[in-house]
Amino acid sequence: xxxxxxxxxxxxxxxxxxxxxxxxxxxxxxxxxxxxxxxxxxxxxxxxxxxxxxxxxxxxxxxxxxxxxxxxxxxxxxxxxxxxxxxxxxxxxxxxxxxxxxxxxxxxxxxxxxxxxxxxxxxxxxxxxxxxxxxxxxxxxxxxxxxxxxxxxxxxxxxxxxxxxxxxxxxxxxxxxxxxxxxxxxxxxxxxxxxxxxxxxxxxxxxxxxxxxxxx
Amino acid sequence: xxxxxxxxxxxxxxxxxxxxxxxxxxxxxxxxxxxxxxxxxxxxxxxxxxxxxxxxxxxxxxxxxxxxxxxxxxxxxxxxxxxxxxxxxxxxxxxxxxxxxxxxxxxxxxxxxxxxxxxxxxxxxxxxxxxxxxxxxxxxxxxxxxxxxxxxxxxxxxxxxxxxxxxxxxxxxxxxxxxxxxxxxxxxxxxxxxxxxxxxxxxxxxxxxxxxxxxxxxxxxxxxxxxxxxxxxxxxxxxxxxxxxxxxxxxxxxxxxxxxxxxxxxxxxxxxxxxxxxxxxxxxxxxxxxxxxxxxxxxxxxxxxxxxxxxxxxxxxxxxxxxxxxxxxxxxxxxxxxxxxxxxxxxxxxxxxxxxxxxxxxxxxxxxxxxxxxxxxxxxxxxxxxxxxxxxxxxxxxxxxxxxxxxxxxxxxxxxxxxxxxxxxxxxxxxxxxxxxxxxxxxxxxxxxxxxxxxxxxxxxxxxxxxxxxxxxxxxxxxxxxxxxxxxxxxxxxxxxxxxxxx
Numbered sequence: 001x002x003x004x005x006x007x008x009x010x011x012x013x014x015x016x017x018x019x020x021x022x023x024x025x026x027x028x029x030x031x032x033x034x035x036x037x038x039x040x041x042x043x044x045x046x047x048x049x050x051x052x053x054x055x056x057x058x059x060x061x062x063x064x065x066x067x068x069x070x071x072x073x074x075x076x077x078x079x080x081x082x083x084x085x086x087x088x089x090x091x092x093x094x095x096x097x098x099x100x101x102x103x104x105x106x107x108x109x110x111x112x113x114x115x116x117x118x119x120x121x122x123x124x125x126x127x128x129x130x131x132x133x134x135x136x137x138x139x140x141x142x143x144x145x146x147x148x149x150x151x152x153x154x155x156x157x158x159x160x161x162x163x164x165x166x167x168x169x170x171x172x173x174x175x176x177x178x179x180x181x182x183x184x185x186x187x188x189x190x191x192x193x194x195x196x197x198x199x200x201x202x203x204x205x206x207x208x209x210x211x212x213x214x215x216x
Numbered sequence: 217x218x219x220x221x222x223x224x225x226x227x228x229x230x231x232x233x234x235x236x237x238x239x240x241x242x243x244x245x246x247x248x249x250x251x252x253x254x255x256x257x258x259x260x261x262x263x264x265x266x267x268x269x270x271x272x273x274x275x276x277x278x279x280x281x282x283x284x285x286x287x288x289x290x291x292x293x294x295x296x297x298x299x300x301x302x303x304x305x306x307x308x309x310x311x312x313x314x315x316x317x318x319x320x321x322x323x324x325x326x327x328x329x330x331x332x333x334x335x336x337x338x339x340x341x342x343x344x345x346x347x348x349x350x351x352x353x354x355x356x357x358x359x360x361x362x363x364x365x366x367x368x369x370x371x372x373x374x375x376x377x378x379x380x381x382x383x384x385x386x387x388x389x390x391x392x393x394x395x396x397x398x399x400x401x402x403x404x405x406x407x408x409x410x411x412x413x414x415x416x417x418x419x420x421x422x423x424x425x426x427x428x429x430x431x432x433x434x435x436x437x438x439x440x441x442x443x444x445x446x447x448x449x450x451x452x453x454x455x456x457x458x459x460x461x462x463x464x465x466x467x468x469x470x471x472x473x474x475x476x477x478x479x480x481x482x483x484x485x486x487x488x489x490x491x492x493x494x495x496x497x498x499x500x501x502x503x504x505x506x507x508x509x510x511x512x513x514x515x516x517x518x519x520x521x522x523x524x525x526x527x528x529x530x531x532x533x534x535x536x537x538x539x540x541x542x543x544x545x546x547x548x549x550x551x552x553x554x555x556x557x558x559x560x561x562x563x564x565x566x567x568x569x570x571x572x573x574x575x576x577x578x579x580x581x582x583x584x585x586x587x588x589x590x591x592x593x594x595x596x597x598x599x600x601x602x603x604x605x606x607x608x609x610x611x612x613x614x615x616x617x618x619x620x621x622x623x624x625x626x627x628x629x630x631x632x633x634x635x636x637x638x639x640x641x642x643x644x645x646x647x648x649x650x651x652x653x654x655x656x657x658x659x660x661x662x663x664x665x666x667x668x669x670x671x672x673x674x675x676x677x678x679x680x681x682x683x684x685x686x687x688x689x690x691x692x693x694x695x696x697x698x699x700x701x702x703x704x705x706x707x708x709x710x711x712x713x714x715x716x717x718x719x
Contacts, residue, residue: 029293
């Protein structure tokens with residue numbers, strides 16, 4: 001008996017040959033770099049606009065030194081009493097937070113994560129044109145996917161050096177080998193009358209601490 | 217609806233030569249409705265609530281799409297790149313699939329091949345059974361709707377829980393989807409509230425129809441299921457051949473839940489969903505969100521490559537589905553229909569879809585792209601096949617082509633499919649006879665002049681200013697969808713002759 005694999009491939013080969021097998025040249029005339037240089041003030045400003053437009057709350061800080069206070073403030077404003085962070089998040093980021101910090105090493109169960117109020121992560125890259133940041137599960141300061149999914153409040157620290165203008169520039173920086181999550185605003189749905197409503201299954205509250213004091 | 221009265225595709229003989237492209241099996245009738253489009257459309261047009269809901273939703277999304285597409289100054293270049301990338305995929309499809317299989321396998325995934333819907337369902341049912349789970353959580357997927365996977369799982373005693381908000385609305389109300397992106401687009405907020413109040417166990421009885429409250433109700437309803445799910449089932453937006461990366465584009469986070477928390481993930485993809493390289497996603501991740509939800513980027517896009525120790529499902533199965541796609545691929549022009557990235561922009565701009573909604577098309581692939589894809593997937597099974605009526609569900613205005621992010625020439629394909637539908641007629645139809653009569657009448661000036669004079673008799677039918685029906689074979693069908701102004705009292709040629717005499 002022929003396997004499904006062999007039969008499907010044979011059918012597709014016959015069909016492909018019947019319908020034509022010359023691939024056209026792909027015109028790469030679209031823009032592969034954005035209007036602002038990576039890490040530039042223009043890119044960071046545009047990122048703030050696009051993030052805000054899709055209901056993320058942006059907190060600008062002048063430099064890394066401002067991160068702990070900003071994180072402490074957004075956690076306190078949300079009333080978070082517990083917070084989880086992947087193992088690679090710098091300890092000092094959470095040094096000023098009043099919420100108690102749960103370590104994910106060893107990994108917390110899903111039920112435990114569900115009892116945690118907030119999560120703090122870094123980001124692999126952020127895209128100014130679209131208001132997106134990308135989490136790489138293999139990066140120690142971003143961590144496995146569940147920790148940035150189950151808690152209802154996500155605080156993401158984005159440094160200017162991680163900001164690019166366009167989607168092509170972002171993909172060029174990413175390694176698809178590990179799981180990646182592109183996040184553009186808090187979870188939302190357009191399923192009721194095609195109007196966007198924020199807050200469904202993913203974190204309903206999204207704060208981005210944008211570290212942008214120095215020109216890169 | 218039952219599976220037996222819609223499953224005509226399944227009953228057809230399936231003895232095929234190895235390697236011959238075949239049409240889709242359709243065990244649950246999700247690719248073919250029960251009645252031709254004009255019949256279903258007439259009923260839909262009479263539903264004023266439906267027309268209001270659709271008009272409101274499609275107007276909203278058209279404005280959003282136009283605004284975010286307008287921001288992108290290289291949109292046309294991106295469309296051309298998307299078109300050529302997809303054409304290149306079709307030209308290399310078997311090789312790319314083998315490459316994808318190798319790269320997914322190398323990263324710890326297991327690849328399965330399915331000739332048709334039944335085979336795909338059988339594979340998934342067996343995989344779920346092997347885990348011992350009697351419930352699965354699902355991310356919205358057109359491929360599993362096409363195969364009727366939920367019905368197949370149900371027959372095997374496995375409950376399939378749809379987790380996308382609109383899919384949940386459709387599932388709770390025992391309805392069928394009417395749009396790719398928003399399967400419950402035909403429902404307005406107060407209808408959705410009523411469905412939730414009626415069907416959602418433990419829902420707050422004071423639920424209002426405010427969209428935010430409705431979304432919260434869905435969150436509460438599904439949360440426990442997500443956190444305890446052992447098996448997730450998804451579709452695919454793009455599968456990258458060289459890196460073995462699968463991507464799912466979504467909004468609510470239900471996708472992330474289903475892709476991350478279960479122990480086992482089973483992903484079903486139509487073979488055409490492949491792109492050659494990771495960097496090719498730079499084109500599609502720009503085209504898709506702006507075209508579909510009218511957003512610069514959808515809230516969440518997940519990508520994964522096989523299995524990652526310590527993160528997400530530790531068992532990953534990818535089911536590659538033919539189910540008629542080889543039949544579409546064999547057509548040099550028709551294969552363009554496989555370029556579709558399911559954004560639904562063509563539905564939202566289509567004057568026919570906006571008025572009839574998706575159910576009138578019968579197939580789960582509605583709208584302009586559905587009208588060219590469904591008949592090619594199923595093949596046209598003789599003159600009475602309801603899918604033969606789909607290519608006529610269009611005014612050929614061309615709005616679908618302008619909106620399509622990968623430049624599928626849908627109007628051209630519609631015309632081709634009309635020709636295919638005519639070719640499927642074994643005996644001449646009333647239209648063929650009418651056309652033959654017209655050809656004979658127009659062959660000489662004398663005959664034509666005679667015909668013109670005879671046409672004036674038509675004025676007898678048009679005393680109200682419009683001709684709405686005329687007796688005679690074929691005429692009833694023609695006038696079923698059209699009114700006609702009565703012929704003028706004087707023909708052009710008579711007028712011309714009179715004018716010449718005067719001068």
